[in-house]
Amino acid sequence: MGASVRRALWLVTEWVARGLAPHEREAVLGDLAESNRTFAASVGDIAGLALRRGAASCTEPRTAIAFFVLVLPLSFLLTALARSTASSVAISLWFWIDNADTHLLQNAGFWVGVTDVMPRLLSACAMLAFYAWSAGTLAVCVSRTTARLLCVMIALMAAVWPVFSAPRYGPQNDAVFHLTFYRVVFPCLLPCIFVLLPALFALRTSRMENA
Structure with missing residues (x-):
C-alpha cells in the first residue's frame, strides 16, 4: 500500500476519532500509530470505544429512544446504500484502472463508456453524501449526543460490514472482487x-454555529 493511500486512511481514522473526548483521542491515535493494525481494525477499535462511551448516555430515556428509533435505522440504511454504491464504483474502477493499457486508452469506445458511466457514479456518491449530511443534521436537531452516536455507528458498520458480510456478486464480477482491495x-x-x-461535517458545523 502506497504512502499516499496510508496517509488518506490515517486522515479518515483521525476523523473517526473525533467522536472521542480530546484526551482519549490523543491517547488512542498515539497507540494506533505505534501499532500495525489494519485500517478496518483501527476504525473498529475507535468506534467501539466511542460507542461504549456513548452507551453510558443511553441511560437517559430521550437518548435511548433516539438511538433505537433514529440512529440504528439511519446508520444501517446509509451503510447499506454505501455498500451498494461501492460495488458499482469498484467494478468501474477495476475496469478503468486495473485493465488500462495503451491500446485501451486509444479506443474511442472506452472513453465513450467512461463519459457515460462517470456522471452517474459521481451523482450516486454526491447523493450519498447529501443523505449522510441530512441524517447528521437531523440527529443534531435531536441532540449532539445523538449525532455523535450516529457517526460512531456509521464508522462501526463501515469497518465490520465488509469483514462479516459475505460478498454476493455475480460470477461475471469474480475477477473484480477476488482482489482484497475491492x-x-x-x-x-x-x-x-x-x-x-x-x-461529521454536519456535527462540526453545528458546533461552530453554537460557539
Whole structure:
C-alpha cells in the first residue's frame, strides 16, 4: 500500500476519532500509530470505544429512544446504500484502472463508456453524501449526543460490514472482487468518505454555529 493511500486512511481514522473526548483521542491515535493494525481494525477499535462511551448516555430515556428509533435505522440504511454504491464504483474502477493499457486508452469506445458511466457514479456518491449530511443534521436537531452516536455507528458498520458480510456478486464480477482491495478495503473506505465525513461535517458545523 502506497504512502499516499496510508496517509488518506490515517486522515479518515483521525476523523473517526473525533467522536472521542480530546484526551482519549490523543491517547488512542498515539497507540494506533505505534501499532500495525489494519485500517478496518483501527476504525473498529475507535468506534467501539466511542460507542461504549456513548452507551453510558443511553441511560437517559430521550437518548435511548433516539438511538433505537433514529440512529440504528439511519446508520444501517446509509451503510447499506454505501455498500451498494461501492460495488458499482469498484467494478468501474477495476475496469478503468486495473485493465488500462495503451491500446485501451486509444479506443474511442472506452472513453465513450467512461463519459457515460462517470456522471452517474459521481451523482450516486454526491447523493450519498447529501443523505449522510441530512441524517447528521437531523440527529443534531435531536441532540449532539445523538449525532455523535450516529457517526460512531456509521464508522462501526463501515469497518465490520465488509469483514462479516459475505460478498454476493455475480460470477461475471469474480475477477473484480477476488482482489482484497475491492472486496474488503474499498467497501470500507467509501462509506467513511461519503457517509461518515458528511455526517461529521454536519456535527462540526453545528458546533461552530453554537460557539
